[in-house]
Amino acid sequence: MxxxxxxxxxxxxxxxxxxxxxxxxxxxxxxxxxxxxxxxxxxxxxxxxSLTWTDEDRLPVQVFGADLMTELSHEELAKRIEDATRKYRDMRVLEAKVHFQEHDEQLRGIPLLYARVRLFTDKGTFVAADEGYGDRHAVSLALNAVERQILEGKTYGRSKKPADGDDLEKVYGWWLSE
Missing domain, CATH: 3.10.580.10 (CBS-domain)
Structure with missing residues (x-):
């Protein structure tokens, strides 16, 4: 402050x-x-x-570490995210953020990249990360992890059920009964 x-x-x-x-x-x-x-x-x-790349016809995607993208373009990245989430028709993606970070390790000249994908949807926020060799591989693995979260219904920041009376009684029953 x-x-x-x-x-x-x-x-x-x-x-x-x-x-x-x-x-x-x-x-x-x-x-x-x-x-x-x-x-x-x-x-x-x-x-x-306001300075981030967006295309009116595409999903708004913010990319941090965009200089590490050597295989994917912004348009391809947005399309891959749209394709991965299109299967869930009742869910609308409002915004997507992708973070890349490079590690020292390489395989045949291709760097190991950490990719974190964060999707802000009308069903909650989904966040997953993974590592892969090259941006295409890292994004694919991170999107697979996001899809698993969507299928399991686990959202970032809302993974716990709201407490109702029965749950409180189970947890605090010994204390409430005294």
């Missing part, structure tokens, strides 16, 4: 908003109108997302 936070106008460009955040060493800036009334907030994440 910071004591003072910068303000910006709704018509400010991205560079001006970023300068305001850097000036106040803050991760966000408050958007105010001409009357200094609160209109909204802009975060660093908002700025990053």
């Amino acid at each position: 910071v004591e003072a936070i910068g303000t910006t106008r709704p018509d400010a460009d991205l560079e001006a908003v970023l300068d305001t955040m850097l000036e106040f060493d803050a991760s966000s800036a408050i958007v105010v109108d001409d009357d200094e009334s609160l209109v909204g907030i802009v975060t660093k994440t908002d700025l990053l997302e």
Whole structure:
């Protein structure tokens, strides 16, 4: 948290908003109108997302470590994610994020990559990661793990059942009975 936070106008460009955040060493800036009334907030994440590649006809995919992608293009990556999730017709993918990280190990000149796929859907968030040689292999393994999570109904952050009265009685029965 910071004591003072910068303000910006709704018509400010991205560079001006970023300068305001850097000036106040803050991760966000408050958007105010001409009357200094609160209109909204802009975060660093908002700025990053506005600079991220998206295609109107494609699923929005953010790629971190995109320089490690040597086999797949952004379009192919989006298509592979769409193909993997298309099987689940009642689930809609809102956004996808893919992170790549390179290890020192190589096989026949192809680096070992760690790929983490995070899907934000209307059924929850699904996150899985795996390692493979090259970006195509790593993404395939991570998407397989995401599909297993979808089939099992396990979502990130919502894997535990909500506690109801019967569950509470089982867990705390000895304590509640006294």
